[in-house]
Amino acid sequence: MKQSGTIDILGIAAHPDDVELSCAGTMLMAKRAGKKTGILDLTRGELSTRGTPELRAKETEEASKILQLDERENLGLADGHIEVTHENMVKLIRHIRHLRPIIMLTPHKNERHPDHEAASELAHQAAFYAGLAKIETTDDNGKKQEPHRPLLVMHFMQTYTFEPKVIIDISDVFEERMKAMNAYDSQFGRGASGRKLESKELDTFLTQKGFYEWIEARARHFGMIIGAEFGEPFWTQEAIGTKDIFSLVTKSIA
């Protein structure tokens, strides 16, 4: 754990590239608003059909630069075997108490990949338990950590769709968001242009024809229904509140 201080918004995901695929535009918008942003990947994605963990780590570094993250770490849990155990919970609680995020972005509970569902449950529980003073943890120097509970947990959309509670307008950062995704050449088999590259490796869900277009179409779809060019959808268990009713309006009155 680096001593990087607090983070305003923390994305937690099962695999390096999950945040880039799902909610990198929201991270970029937060950065533009002057907030501190971070990502915690729970595994190194070592079970991926394509690439190697070493190559994936390099791609993650490149994507993190594009996203201008203040913080990115990997918890080193086993890919394909994320379990909601006390041991894993404590690891996550320590990280949440260290970074003290105001908002956490996590996978949705219903997902195609079992690791995404497990990451959702683990993050959901850790966000709550991190706020309980009687669950004691220490930092890397053995110092007792203060309890901390994020004020809002928002769930991002991966494979399966859901009815969003809120959609973030990411039109201003869409190109950078796609660049961050395309940094994972080993996973998507595409260059920065989005054009499919020649590769002898096996095709996967992510390299199939139309995948890139699907990601773009989804962003266009959710953007369109809030009057924006591109949007990222989120589901929350809690109701969303605001003191400023006009903050709920994203369309400009031309």
Ligand SMILES: [Zn+2]
């Ligand atoms: Zn994943």
